[in-house]
Amino acid sequence: QVQLVESGGGLVQAGGSLKLSCVASESIFRINAMGWYRQAPGKQRELVAGITSIGSTNYADSVKGRFTISRDNAKNTMYLQMYSLKPEDTAVYYCNADIRTTLTTTFRLGAYWGQGTQVTVSS
Numbered sequence: 001q002v003q004l005v006e007s008g009g010g011l012v013q014a015g016g017s018l019k020l021s022c023v024a025s026e027s028i029f030r031i032n033a034m035g036w037y038r039q040a041p042g043k044q045r046e047l048v049a050g051i052t053s054i055g056s057t058n059y060a061d062s063v064k065g066r067f068t069i070s071r072d073n074a075k076n077t078m079y080l081q082m083y084s085l086k087p088e089d090t091a092v093y094y095c096n097a098d099i100r101t102t103l104t105t106t107f108r109l110g111a112y113w114g115q116g117t118q119v120t121v122s123s
Contacts, residue, residue: 002029004024006022020095030053036096037093049080052104092118
């Protein structure tokens, strides 16, 4: 069974930084696109940043220049480095993975989700 586990969330002051990690317990099937999503109270879940199997990235306009997504395929791990955090970034952050038997190179929403990690930014 595929399992995604996020870590690295916490409470930070505005202007601070955090680094989130997501580890996938999958070594048989191919891990293609991965992404970070977040959901704030009263809002829909939204894409924060995505990364394809070949390293192409995309970001929400609200985080461009502040967040960096990366992955280490040898470790089945994805990261989100967050700088200059704002109170508006407060949300539960979820990792997502598109895991298939075949290679894909484009970004897409996957079928697998982690349980989420809380990020709270105080003003």
